[in-house]
Amino acid sequence: MEVVLAETAGFCMGVDLALRRLDKLVIAAAGQPLYNLGPIIHNPQVLKKYAEQGVIIVDAPEDVPDGACVVIRAHGITRQVEASLRARNVVIKDATCPRVKKAQLLIGRHTQDGQELLLYGEEDHPEVKGLVSYAGNGHFVFGSEEELDGYELSKDKSYVLAAQTTQDRVLFDVMAKRLSDDPELDVTVLETICDATKLRQKEASELADEVDFMIVIGGYNSGNTRRLAQVVAERGTPCCHVETVAELSLSDLAQYRKIGVTAGASTPRILIDEVLDALKGL
Missing domain, CATH: 3.40.1010.20 (4-hydroxy-3-methylbut-2-enyl diphosphate reductase, catalytic domain)
Known part of the structure; x- marks a missing residue:
C-alpha cells in the first residue's frame, strides 16, 4: 500500500497564530482562569487539552467575570459583542485570524x-x-x-x-x-x-484523482474540513471523514493500493501522524 499525505494538511497560518498566542497566555496566567469567547478553533481534541490547562469556554460576553482575561476566537466575533466587551472591565486578547x-x-x-x-x-x-x-x-x-x-x-x-x-x-x-x-x-x-483554503481544496481535488481512497481528518464541526471531504466526494473518490484514528476501519482499508490523506486547517499534526502510523502498519 502507498500512502500519500497532502502537503497542506494540518494547521493553517490563522490557527497556528491563534494557538501560539493562547499558549503564551496560558503560561502567563499561571493557573488562573483564562476565558475563550467561543471555542478558539473547531477541534475537540485541541479544546480538551486547553480545558485541562484551565481555559474556560463561554458563550456570551456577560459570562466573562470583571477583571478577567478573555481571548477572542480565531473565527472572530460580531462587532456588537466586541463593543460590549470593550465597555467592560476585562482584558481582551484578540486571536482572530488575520484573513x-x-x-x-x-x-x-x-x-x-x-x-x-x-x-x-x-x-x-x-x-x-x-x-x-x-x-x-x-x-x-x-x-x-x-x-x-x-x-x-x-x-x-x-x-x-x-x-x-x-x-x-x-x-x-x-x-x-x-x-x-x-x-x-x-x-x-x-x-x-483564504489562499490557504483555495490551495487545500485544489490539492485535495488533485490527490483524489490519483488515489483509490481518501481520508480527511478533522473536527466534524469544522467547516473547512467538511468542505475538503465534499471536494473529494465530488471527484467520485471513496472517502471518509474522521476526527481520530480510532474511527478508521483498518481492515477495510487494507484492500486499497493507494490511499490519500489530508486534514483540515484546525487539525493538529499529532492526529495526522497517528493515522499515518496506522496505515503504515498495514
Missing part, C-alpha cells in the same frame, strides 16, 4: 454607502455571524447557487458579494462571474476566500 479580520474590514468599508451584502457561507457559523455584523445596510447569507437564485435582486440597488473565508472557491467564482456579467446589476466582488 477573517481583513474580510470583516473589507465588508464594512464596501457597504458603508448603502450597498447590501450577499455572503456565501454557513449562516450559523460564528465567522459568518461576525462578517455580517460589519454589513452596514442589510445582508443575505446563502449556502448554494440555488439559494442565491431564489433571492430577488433589484437593479435599483447596489450589492457587495463576499464569502466566508473557508468556502468553495470554484463555486464562488462561478456565481461571481454570473452576477458581474449581468448588465442590470451593480455588484462589487470582494476576494475574501
Whole structure:
C-alpha cells in the first residue's frame, strides 16, 4: 500500500497564530482562569487539552467575570459583542485570524454607502455571524447557487458579494462571474476566500484523482474540513471523514493500493501522524 499525505494538511497560518498566542497566555496566567469567547478553533481534541490547562469556554460576553482575561476566537466575533466587551472591565486578547479580520474590514468599508451584502457561507457559523455584523445596510447569507437564485435582486440597488473565508472557491467564482456579467446589476466582488483554503481544496481535488481512497481528518464541526471531504466526494473518490484514528476501519482499508490523506486547517499534526502510523502498519 502507498500512502500519500497532502502537503497542506494540518494547521493553517490563522490557527497556528491563534494557538501560539493562547499558549503564551496560558503560561502567563499561571493557573488562573483564562476565558475563550467561543471555542478558539473547531477541534475537540485541541479544546480538551486547553480545558485541562484551565481555559474556560463561554458563550456570551456577560459570562466573562470583571477583571478577567478573555481571548477572542480565531473565527472572530460580531462587532456588537466586541463593543460590549470593550465597555467592560476585562482584558481582551484578540486571536482572530488575520484573513477573517481583513474580510470583516473589507465588508464594512464596501457597504458603508448603502450597498447590501450577499455572503456565501454557513449562516450559523460564528465567522459568518461576525462578517455580517460589519454589513452596514442589510445582508443575505446563502449556502448554494440555488439559494442565491431564489433571492430577488433589484437593479435599483447596489450589492457587495463576499464569502466566508473557508468556502468553495470554484463555486464562488462561478456565481461571481454570473452576477458581474449581468448588465442590470451593480455588484462589487470582494476576494475574501483564504489562499490557504483555495490551495487545500485544489490539492485535495488533485490527490483524489490519483488515489483509490481518501481520508480527511478533522473536527466534524469544522467547516473547512467538511468542505475538503465534499471536494473529494465530488471527484467520485471513496472517502471518509474522521476526527481520530480510532474511527478508521483498518481492515477495510487494507484492500486499497493507494490511499490519500489530508486534514483540515484546525487539525493538529499529532492526529495526522497517528493515522499515518496506522496505515503504515498495514
